[in-house]
Amino acid sequence: MSDTHTASGLGGDARVLRSGEREFTLDVRTQDMEINFGPQHPATHGVMRILIRADGELVTGAQPHLGYLHRCAEKIGESVEWLQYLPYTDRYDYLAAMNNNLGYSMAVEAVMGIAIPRRAELIRIICAELNRIGSHLIAVGTYGMDIGAFTPFLYMFREREWMMALFEKICGARLTYSYIRIGGLFNDAPPGWFEEVALFCDTFEAKWPEYYDLLIVNKIFVKRTANVGVIPGRVCLDFGLTGPILRGSGVDWDLRRDMPYSLYGEIWRDGAFQVPVARGEMGTVGDCWDRTWVRMREMQESIRIVRWCLAHIEEGPVMAEIPKILKVPKGEAYVGIENPRGELGHYVVSDGEKMAVRVRVRGPSFCNVAVLEDVLPGALVADAVAIIGSTDIVMGETDR
Amino acid sequence: MQSGSNAFLEALRAIAPAAVPDWVLMVTAAVIGFAIALGLISVAALFFVWLERKVAGHIQCRYGPMYAGGWHGWAQSLADGVKLMLKEDLVPRDADRALFIFAPGLVLAAILGAMAAYPLAPAVFFGQFSLGVFFIVAMSSMTTIGVVMAGWASNSKWTTYGAMREAAQVVAYEIPLGLSLLVPVMAAGTLDLRAASAMQSGLWGMDWLIMPWNNPFMLPAGVLFLVAALAETKRAPFDLPEAESELVAGFMTEYSGIRWSFFFMEEYAAMFLMSAVGAVFFLGGFESPLTHLAAQIGGTELFVRDAAGTLAFDASAIPYQIVAGLTLLAKTVFGVFLMMWLRWTLPRVRIDQVMTMGYKYLTPLALLCVVGAAAWEAIKHALWS
Numbered sequence: 001m002s003d004t005h006t007a008s009g010l011g012g013d014a015r016v017l018r019s020g021e022r023e024f025t026l027d028v029r030t031q032d033m034e035i036n037f038g039p040q041h042p043a044t045h046g047v048m049r050i051l052i053r054a055d056g057e058l059v060t061g062a063q064p065h066l067g068y069l070h071r072c073a074e075k076i077g078e079s080v081e082w083l084q085y086l087p088y089t090d091r092y093d094y095l096a097a098m099n100n101n102l103g104y105s106m107a108v109e110a111v112m113g114i115a116i117p118r119r120a121e122l123i124r125i126i127c128a129e130l131n132r133i134g135s136h137l138i139a140v141g142t143y144g145m146d147i148g149a150f151t152p153f154l155y156m157f158r159e160r161e162w163m164m165a166l167f168e169k170i171c172g173a174r175l176t177y178s179y180i181r182i183g184g185l186f187n188d189a190p191p192g193w194f195e196e197v198a199l200f201c202d203t204f205e206a207k208w209p210e211y212y213d214l215l216i217v218n219k220i221f222v223k224r225t226a227n228v229g230v231i232p233g234r235v236c237l238d239f240g241l242t243g244p245i246l247r248g249s250g251v252d253w254d255l256r257r258d259m260p261y262s263l264y265g266e267i268w269r270d271g272a273f274q275v276p277v278a279r280g281e282m283g284t285v286g287d288c289w290d291r292t293w294v295r296m297r298e299m300q301e302s303i304r305i306v307r308w309c310l311a312h313i314e315e316g317p318v319m320a321e322i323p324k325i326l327k328v329p330k331g332e333a334y335v336g337i338e339n340p341r342g343e344l345g346h347y348v349v350s351d352g353e354k355m356a357v358r359v360r361v362r363g364p365s366f367c368n369v370a371v372l373e374d375v376l377p378g379a380l381v382a383d384a385v386a387i388i389g390s391t392d393i394v395m396g397e398t399d400r
Numbered sequence: 401m402q403s404g405s406n407a408f409l410e411a412l413r414a415i416a417p418a419a420v421p422d423w424v425l426m427v428t429a430a431v432i433g434f435a436i437a438l439g440l441i442s443v444a445a446l447f448f449v450w451l452e453r454k455v456a457g458h459i460q461c462r463y464g465p466m467y468a469g470g471w472h473g474w475a476q477s478l479a480d481g482v483k484l485m486l487k488e489d490l491v492p493r494d495a496d497r498a499l500f501i502f503a504p505g506l507v508l509a510a511i512l513g514a515m516a517a518y519p520l521a522p523a524v525f526f527g528q529f530s531l532g533v534f535f536i537v538a539m540s541s542m543t544t545i546g547v548v549m550a551g552w553a554s555n556s557k558w559t560t561y562g563a564m565r566e567a568a569q570v571v572a573y574e575i576p577l578g579l580s581l582l583v584p585v586m587a588a589g590t591l592d593l594r595a596a597s598a599m600q601s602g603l604w605g606m607d608w609l610i611m612p613w614n615n616p617f618m619l620p621a622g623v624l625f626l627v628a629a630l631a632e633t634k635r636a637p638f639d640l641p642e643a644e645s646e647l648v649a650g651f652m653t654e655y656s657g658i659r660w661s662f663f664f665m666e667e668y669a670a671m672f673l674m675s676a677v678g679a680v681f682f683l684g685g686f687e688s689p690l691t692h693l694a695a696q697i698g699g700t701e702l703f704v705r706d707a708a709g710t711l712a713f714d715a716s717a718i719p720y721q722i723v724a725g726l727t728l729l730a731k732t733v734f735g736v737f738l739m740m741w742l743r744w745t746l747p748r749v750r751i752d753q754v755m756t757m758g759y760k761y762l763t764p765l766a767l768l769c770v771v772g773a774a775a776w777e778a779i780k781h782a783l784w785s
Contacts, residue, residue, distance in 0.1 A: 144747065
């Protein structure tokens, strides 16, 4: 590390470029400055540190440093019983805890080879999609805040509040639900819950254009995000990016449709949802605006999926017949699901005992954060904020 | 009224017995004027901070402060002020101590100085400024020196960024600001705020300079002035020097307690002054139908010089003075509200976009307005005289 700190534009000598650094030729002789972007910075959405090398307002190098929130989640997975690990899954992507529960439960269920009652599957999907809406609301709202628009954030929190109240009614928790269990659900939905979900869908759909007009197509917002932080589709594939970033770069890939799990295959065949893919409407395909647009559109699609589930809901049990103390047969499985931020994969290995031998988590934020090294150099410092915000990383999950 | 005097001196001269030497009156008048200006700035800052939070709250579907003081949290800023005053006085170890301490004072002093040109009412003012608007613009751009000083003295990279942005931005927007103000100055033919306001008293107090029959270039100049004033007072969407999501808190990252509140007071005082200038030149100043009515009922001059040359107090002018003062205040508060409304609606532009807009669009447009307004005035003069 040491030698790379000394060389800059000072003596005109060739300097060693670190990973995430790029050479820029400017018409004036300047001196680079190294800035610690974080760990306590309002735009890193948590505790991430990005070492930024800047030439005035131009970023010439960026290196994300992770690990400030590391809690040994995977190791804990090997040290507690199968079901006991479930609350830990809530805590990696705390904005999409339902999806995390779903991913882990499905991985364990795959090893066990059990089938889930249909009612449980439907409620699972309703919860996962509602949580996706809540997560995207935060993503877009805080992104607006990064750009300097404070108000849309609070509007979006209003709807998210309702979403959390819905979850509170169904499982008692507002953020870390542990509601989707191995084998089904913690309990059935309370009376009137589905009607309220339907009401939420109607209200949210009416509010959606308001947010779109207020933030997404706002002239200044477009100026700030269009053609900024362009990630070409090829780069996305190279870095293993998934989720809205991938679709924002024009790559048509959604696990819910392309590797369907739970009832998504059936819903897709019914034509109940589409996969929004960015077309570079305001600038280049793969810019910050596209990523935000994909998130906005996905909220609409989630509403449609929830509506389909509400229409097809049927009576029945919400828990499969599984023993109280879970013993998972010998075997292993990888299950990837479409988390709001991308592919959340759980790889679990069992040797037939009460605890897992290995729980490996493929977190979307962890993979997505890597691309910052590639897109930040060449951007302005203000753009850096816009780019980091558009990747929508949750530090709880990158660090686990 | 002789040049260089102020309303308080006039009043004292009229009231005081002849035995009191003139310099005592001058010092007393200066002290009174300073006290009123300081009080006005402090109260205005407290009020506007509260107003900002209420405006933000109501725009964002919430209430804002509701508890301190009872009615809609009116005492919230007062409570915050007391808290800020009682906070530990912190100077970072690596900061340039002298400059760090001096900068907030300079910022506040500059804006307080600019306040001297603000007319409270047609006959109540701090100083007879024939260069009033020039003085305000000059003094309020002095705050930039304080901001750059603060950013540099803090010895932090974020504050340096904030300071450099402030310097670049203010230099870029001083030009369109000054040019857009030239248009009403040409239309009014004076730089004096009170004289400019008095010019607009025709048509039941509605013969404002901005009315198209006076000068059609006033309206575009007004829009340019609003944009430039937003940038000049570093308000959203041009709040780049303190862009909280990019630069933590910009030039004031390292400040805390009462020194930090000085920057805050400066921001709101600058908003107030810019709105006041805008109100005088683009919104008719003291004039409105209400002011006109008040002028019809009683006198307009507080101190009337009789045949013998002595000043006499005319109490019948008090309603007019109060109505006129409140009219200007209301227009000024409306301007401040407009700035707050914009802040809570719009995202922030990027620094290069700010510069592009300032140099490439606002400055040429302002120049165009100036040329157009000058031609208009020249033709008008040629036709009427």
